[in-house]
Amino acid sequence: MxxxxxxxxxxxxxxxxxxxxxxxxxxxxxxxxxxxxxxxxxxxxxxxxxxxxxxxxxxxxxxxxxxxxxxxxxxxxxxxxxxxxxxxxxxxxxxxxxxxNPPTKRLQGVIDFSSNCSCILEFDGASKGNPGLAGAGAVLRAEDGSQICRLREGVGVDTNNVAEYRALILGLRHALKKGYRHVCAQGDSLLVCKQVQGLWKTKNQNMAILCKEARELKDKFLSFQINHVLREFNSEADTQANLATNLRAGQVEEDCM
Structure with a gap:
């Protein structure tokens, strides 16, 4: 046609x-x-x-x-x-x-192209030695708290802060890939949360690059929040991060429900 x-x-x-x-x-x-x-x-x-x-x-x-x-x-x-x-x-x-066709009308409001447009992203990083063998872990959950996907990425030899950023970036990329448009991220790294929010400066050049990448990714969502949580409330992401320390640098594993 x-x-x-x-x-x-x-x-x-x-x-x-x-x-x-x-x-x-x-x-x-x-x-x-x-x-x-x-x-x-x-x-x-x-x-x-x-x-x-x-x-x-x-x-x-x-x-x-x-x-x-x-x-x-x-x-x-x-x-x-x-x-x-x-x-x-x-x-x-x-x-x-x-x-x-029905009568002409004005449209007020909006559209979503996936049936589930919101998710919770839990992220964490681990480093055996700081710096040492590092890994990034992330967990995507539906709004009701049920797990959608567990993600792990090997970081190589690096610091815990780098691993934390890599975990956030890993989760954001996957959320975009899956078509989510609203993300609420949470992690136990106060540094990452505050820097991504723009409340703390990034003095280290490597951290500034990672922070810039995370911000560019978050801006691709219709809405984004990031919250600092205590370590005991981030245990599943922590488990994935520790498992990721056994992966080679750049290697990604995912377990989707």
């Missing part, structure tokens, strides 16, 4: 909104996961210039955008018409005639 000129599609599910240039774009992205009543597709023409500028101001400069509910302002997309979603295998993404 030939795409209509200047048409765009707004897909809403949960608390995230995605903006697509064609039906095939969002079908490839979402697949069958949105074939239910919780997903809504809207169609518009000529994405308003103020919307393009608004997305650019939020760092969204590609042809396909996604943005959180709290960042969507009233009337941002102009006039939209509800457009029932169809699976790519059914009718090749054809949109019903406009006579069968």
């Amino acid at each position: 030939e795409e209509e000129k200047d048409a765009f599609y707004v897909v809403r599910k949960g608390d995230v909104v995605g903006i697509y240039k064609s039906l095939s774009d969002f079908q490839d992205q979402l697949g069958s996961s949105v074939c239910d009543s919780s997903a809504s597709v809207y169609k518009g023409y000529c994405l308003p210039k103020k919307a393009e500028e608004y997305f650019a101001s939020h760092g969204l400069k590609n042809s396909t955008y996604s943005i959180g509910a709290l960042n969507v302002i009233d009337g941002l997309f102009g006039e939209l018409v509800a457009c029932p979603y169809q699976h790519p295998d059914s009718s090749r993404g054809k949109v019903p005639d406009s006579d069968n």
Whole structure:
């Protein structure tokens, strides 16, 4: 089916909104996961210039955008018409005639492309000698506390602080890979928590590089929190970090539930 000129599609599910240039774009992205009543597709023409500028101001400069509910302002997309979603295998993404569409409406709110968009990230690092053989460990949990995945990475010979940062980075990368958009991280390293929050300065160059990488990763989520917890409340991540000291540098293992 030939795409209509200047048409765009707004897909809403949960608390995230995605903006697509064609039906095939969002079908490839979402697949069958949105074939239910919780997903809504809207169609518009000529994405308003103020919307393009608004997305650019939020760092969204590609042809396909996604943005959180709290960042969507009233009337941002102009006039939209509800457009029932169809699976790519059914009718090749054809949109019903406009006579069968519900009345034109403005969209306020947002979309999420995974059924579970939030997770808890527990991270910890270990070093046998400080510096010594080091490992990074991370645990991803669902909001109800159930384990999603256990992660381990060998760090080589390095300090405990480096291992702590590597653990946070390991967990954030995996959360992004799995499509999570909201992350609450927690670890027993006060240094890492405060530096990532921007409350403490990073005087060591190596630590500054790691902190920069962690911040760049956290900025890819719609929301991010990091909290310091006592060591006794971080035991599972600690176990993974200690197991990781036996891995070669850069080697990653994961146990997904």
